[in-house]
Amino acid sequence: MSELSEVRRAVDDGFEESVAALQRVVRQPSISSQNIGVRECAALLVEMMTDIGIDARVMETEGLPVVYGEIRSARADAPTLVIYNHYDVQPAAPLDEWTHKPFGAEIVDGVMYGRGTTDAKGNLLCHLRAIAAFQQAGVELPCHVKLLFDGEEESGSPSLPAFVAANTDLLAADAALSFDGGFGGSNRPRISFGTSGLLFVELRVRGAERDLHSARARLVENPAWRLVWALNQLKGPDGRVMLDGFYDAIRPTTALERKTLETSGWDDAAQQADLGIGRFLGGVSGVDAYEQLLFTPTCNIAGFATGWMGEGHKTVLPGRAACRLDFRLVANQDPDAILASLRLFLDAHGCEDFEIESRGNIEPARTALDTPFAEVIVEAARDVYGGEPDVQPTIDASGQQGVWLGGLLGGIPAAGTGIGPPAWRGHAADEFMTLEHYRNGINYAATIWTRFAAAHAAARGQG
Amino acid sequence: MSELSEVRRAVDDGFEESVAALQRVVRQPSISSQNIGVRECAALLVEMMTDIGIDARVMETEGLPVVYGEIRSARADAPTLVIYNHYDVQPAAPLDEWTHKPFGAEIVDGVMYGRGTTDAKGNLLCHLRAIAAFQQAGVELPCHVKLLFDGEEESGSPSLPAFVAANTDLLAADAALSFDGGFGGSNRPRISFGTSGLLFVELRVRGAERDLHSARARLVENPAWRLVWALNQLKGPDGRVMLDGFYDAIRPTTALERKTLETSGWDDAAQQADLGIGRFLGGVSGVDAYEQLLFTPTCNIAGFATGWMGEGHKTVLPGRAACRLDFRLVANQDPDAILASLRLFLDAHGCEDFEIESRGNIEPARTALDTPFAEVIVEAARDVYGGEPDVQPTIDASGQQGVWLGGLLGGIPAAGTGIGPPAWRGHAADEFMTLEHYRNGINYAATIWTRFAAAHAAARGQG
Numbered sequence: 003m004s005e006l007s008e009v010r011r012a013v014d015d016g017f018e019e020s021v022a023a024l025q026r027v028v029r030q031p032s033i034s035s036q037n038i039g040v041r042e043c044a045a046l047l048v049e050m051m052t053d054i055g056i057d058a059r060v061m062e063t064e065g066l067p068v069v070y071g072e073i074r075s076a077r078a079d080a081p082t083l084v085i086y087n088h089y090d091v092q093p094a095a096p097l098d099e100w101t102h103k104p105f106g107a108e109i110v111d112g113v114m115y116g117r118g119t120t121d122a123k124g125n126l127l128c129h130l131r132a133i134a135a136f137q138q139a140g141v142e143l144p145c146h147v148k149l150l151f152d153g154e155e156e157s158g159s160p161s162l163p164a165f166v167a168a169n170t171d172l173l174a175a176d177a178a179l180s181f182d183g184g185f186g187g188s189n190r191p192r193i194s195f196g197t198s199g200l201l202f203v204e205l206r207v208r209g210a211e212r213d214l215h216s217a218r219a220r221l222v223e224n225p226a227w228r229l230v231w232a233l234n235q236l237k238g239p240d241g242r243v244m245l246d247g248f249y250d251a252i253r254p255t256t257a258l259e260r261k262t263l264e265t266s267g268w269d270d271a272a273q274q275a276d277l278g279i280g281r282f283l284g285g286v287s288g289v290d291a292y293e294q295l296l297f298t299p300t301c302n303i304a305g306f307a308t309g310w311m312g313e314g315h316k317t318v319l320p321g322r323a324a325c326r327l328d329f330r331l332v333a334n335q336d337p338d339a340i341l342a343s344l345r346l347f348l349d350a351h352g353c354e355d356f357e358i359e360s361r362g363n364i365e366p367a368r369t370a371l372d373t374p375f376a377e378v379i380v381e382a383a384r385d386v387y388g389g390e391p392d393v394q395p396t397i398d399a400s401g402q403q404g405v406w407l408g409g410l411l412g413g414i415p416a417a418g419t420g421i422g423p424p425a426w427r428g429h430a431a432d433e434f435m436t437l438e439h440y441r442n443g444i445n446y447a448a449t450i451w452t453r454f455a456a457a458h459a460a461a462r463g464q465g
Numbered sequence: 466m467s468e469l470s471e472v473r474r475a476v477d478d479g480f481e482e483s484v485a486a487l488q489r490v491v492r493q494p495s496i497s498s499q500n501i502g503v504r505e506c507a508a509l510l511v512e513m514m515t516d517i518g519i520d521a522r523v524m525e526t527e528g529l530p531v532v533y534g535e536i537r538s539a540r541a542d543a544p545t546l547v548i549y550n551h552y553d554v555q556p557a558a559p560l561d562e563w564t565h566k567p568f569g570a571e572i573v574d575g576v577m578y579g580r581g582t583t584d585a586k587g588n589l590l591c592h593l594r595a596i597a598a599f600q601q602a603g604v605e606l607p608c609h610v611k612l613l614f615d616g617e618e619e620s621g622s623p624s625l626p627a628f629v630a631a632n633t634d635l636l637a638a639d640a641a642l643s644f645d646g647g648f649g650g651s652n653r654p655r656i657s658f659g660t661s662g663l664l665f666v667e668l669r670v671r672g673a674e675r676d677l678h679s680a681r682a683r684l685v686e687n688p689a690w691r692l693v694w695a696l697n698q699l700k701g702p703d704g705r706v707m708l709d710g711f712y713d714a715i716r717p718t719t720a721l722e723r724k725t726l727e728t729s730g731w732d733d734a735a736q737q738a739d740l741g742i743g744r745f746l747g748g749v750s751g752v753d754a755y756e757q758l759l760f761t762p763t764c765n766i767a768g769f770a771t772g773w774m775g776e777g778h779k780t781v782l783p784g785r786a787a788c789r790l791d792f793r794l795v796a797n798q799d800p801d802a803i804l805a806s807l808r809l810f811l812d813a814h815g816c817e818d819f820e821i822e823s824r825g826n827i828e829p830a831r832t833a834l835d836t837p838f839a840e841v842i843v844e845a846a847r848d849v850y851g852g853e854p855d856v857q858p859t860i861d862a863s864g865q866q867g868v869w870l871g872g873l874l875g876g877i878p879a880a881g882t883g884i885g886p887p888a889w890r891g892h893a894a895d896e897f898m899t900l901e902h903y904r905n906g907i908n909y910a911a912t913i914w915t916r917f918a919a920a921h922a923a924a925r926g927q928g
Contacts, residue, residue: 211741217861226766234697278674302682303689305772398680
């Protein structure tokens with residue numbers, strides 16, 4: 003890989019410029035939740051991308067814009083990588099907790115402080131600076147690169163699904179990569195290959211047309227009781243979800259995934275202390291607990307409201323009751339199918355009149371650890387950081403955008419990783435990025451691309 | 466009853482003075498919820514009571530004061546009647562809905578308008594004016610009269626239970642009578658002989674020490690699910706309350722009570738229209754529905770709160786869940802025993818850690834319709850108003866103070882009635898009392914006392 007060595011030299015040579023570029027972007031606030039500076043930051047990025055030959059533009063969504071860019075490789079048979087990142091940031095508040103200027107990008111002893119230095123402007127810039135390094139080194143890009151920079155990630159990416167659905171041809175690629183966040187406890191990258199899915203619903207039940215004096219409970223059905231009974235039928239104390247077909251599509255944990263969990267350093271006591279509990283559900287422990295966390299679905303009561311829970315002695319017979327359930331799903335459960343199954347279940351249990359409002363729907367996705375793309379990312383991390391990265395076959399949360407994007411784009415292999423330093427203070431005061439982590443991050447991106455193209459060529463050679 | 470005829474003549478002769486007395490009391494606002502004029506009204510009543518020979522005083526409670534008065538009969542073996550009433554009123558707001566002055570006691574075409582004209586100053590004054598009439602007629606009072614005037618009824622009488630418990634000797638009597646409110650649909654008094662009891666509790670369950678990301682629901686117990694399962698065990702879809710001994714102490718409906726229900730004019734369609742429902746619980750109808758309303762207990766979910774039910778896509782694993790249950794009880798269920806049974810039930814179902822907060826506790830009470838005191842009230846109503854009064858063996862709500870007072874004073878016979886005109890606009894603008902209903906009310910009080918003493922003498926003669 004002598005070409006890659008030349009690129010790494012160019013990364014070093016151009017690093018002062020890379021630092022300046024990151025400072026420039028951090029100094030442009032882009033707080034999506036308050037719509038502060040987001041469009042200005044998008045315009046700045048397009049300008050910076052265009053300067054290094056990326057075909058870049060601002061693309062409108064139903065909310066804040068996406069910044070999109072493409073740069074093609076002249077190599078024959080180069081594969082395409084689509085990279086997800088976001089250019090919006092969290093608010094800086096509370097301001098009095100900062101010891102550095104939140105948008106100052108001040109550098110002290112090799113550490114740059116500021117909102118977005120890691121999350122995710124530092125991560126994002128790695129790709130732009132890797133492209134610049136290839137050019138500076140006179141090395142042709144190993145793959146076509148498509149860059150999708152979300153402007154609403156910190157607000158839950160509400161417009162992203164529709165944007166992706168409307169642009170599947172534009173975004174078509176051989177693999178998807180998310181660069182966001184940072185390391186966990188160790189000084190090596192986390193890499194995850196899956197995301198949980200989600201079905202989030204609200205159930206609403208009506209009784210009398212208004213709350214009544216509860217003496218009338220002798221004659222008038224209480225919708226809260228009906229909801230309690232329906233929930234109990236949906237999931238009893240044994241924890242099994244009674245929806246028809248709920249468990250059918252679940253992909254079993256592979257031996258390789260289990261082995262990865264076994265080497266993860268999972269620590270029951272630390273986890274329980276963090277969660278404020280004394281035992282895990284079902285009494286599981288050790289790697290079994292970790293497997294339960296990552297590879298099993300849930301049906302969770304996320305909220306329940308009925309009647310009067312405020313001050314005073316108000317005894318009412320509620321006229322309505324509602325609850326919210328979230329089903330955390332695992333590959334390959336289908337949230338749409340489960341929603342349909344929930345409707346059938348309620349209808350079959352005398353709850354035809356229950357209203358179901360779907361409030362969120364995310365497909366689970368999981369790239370198998372033995373796919374070439376998974377190996378590419380792990381090997382690239384070993385190259386750049388030495389030792390073993392912190393591999394997660396999937397994450398417990400839902401909607402990790404890079405991985406989920408892989409699912410949306412026809413199930414192409416996908417991974418999520420991030421280059422921020424340990425304890426980088428995400429969403430908190432004095433968020434930071436070290437210059438060393440930033441430099442490594444640029445190399446990590448360049449290495450991933452190079453290995454990705456090589457693996458693709460090898461597969462073609464075999465095929 | 467020639468003595469009673471003389472008293473009635475005195476009621477007529479002194480009626481102008483009775484009207485002036487009611488106006489004087491109505492013009493003194495006494496809004497307990499805002500503590501406006503309550504003590505001034507208490508002092509006024511003590512003055513008016515003292516003027517007609519009642520041994521009257523203001524008695525402090527933990528909240529607003531009680532006005533207490535006694536007047537004794539010189540007749541040998543006169544029985545004692547304790548009368549419950551309240552001198553506080555609802556606020557007048559919203560003021561712009563009144564066409565008369567809320568505290569003006571203005572009389573137009575034989576109707577007096579103002580807050581408290583019926584509820585309950587008009588009712589209260591009947592007793593004072595009946596005493597004055599006996600005196601004016603030169604007729605000795607037929608019974609000893611004890612007058613307990615609550616200053617907090619419109620605020621739920623929070624201090625009354627402790628006051629009564631601390632003064633059982635003072636209040637000791639042969640029977641208890643409540644005069645409050647007014648007629649229902651017909652132009653004849655309602656008389657009720659029972660009140661439902663109440664046990665009102667809050668159940669609280671804890672899980673993790675804070676709300677967690679709901680992805681963790683794979684490992685951490687959800688207190689909302691535990692509460693749902695416990696509630697389902699406590700009362701399933703068949704409606705039966707599973708607490709040990711819950712139904713044991715219930716006094717069956719007597720033939721006379723059932724007969725009273727049958728002549729009550731209960732109307733399914735009217736009730737259902739009022740409640741906004743299409744059927745009653747369990748499909749009951751007609752007199753069976755009315756009996757279910759008055760003679761069966763409930764276990765009602767009055768509130769349930771957990772997690773997040775506000776705006777947005779917040780999927781949490783709640784750290785705590787709580788619900789409120791009210792058990793509407795019937796004679797002779799014991800709220801204390803049921804509270805103890807609930808604790809045992811939860812302990813036996815793996816819910817030892819559930820916290821129970823008792824938020825209210827009212828004993829049910831029911832005076833049998835064939836007791837002499839019940840007959841006294843019904844006969845008195847027939848005498849004064851002609852035709853049949855609207856008799857309720859019990860009411861569905863809890864804590865009707867006069868009846869409940871009977872229970873607190875050792876289970877003496879007790880009844881509740883009221884003399885306000887139909888549609889008297891309780892708690893609303895332009896509350897009113899007609900002069901005719903007021904005059905009849907004074908006669909009703911005098912007749913009850915006279916019949917009460919006669920029944921007592923007859924019972925002694927037989928005994």
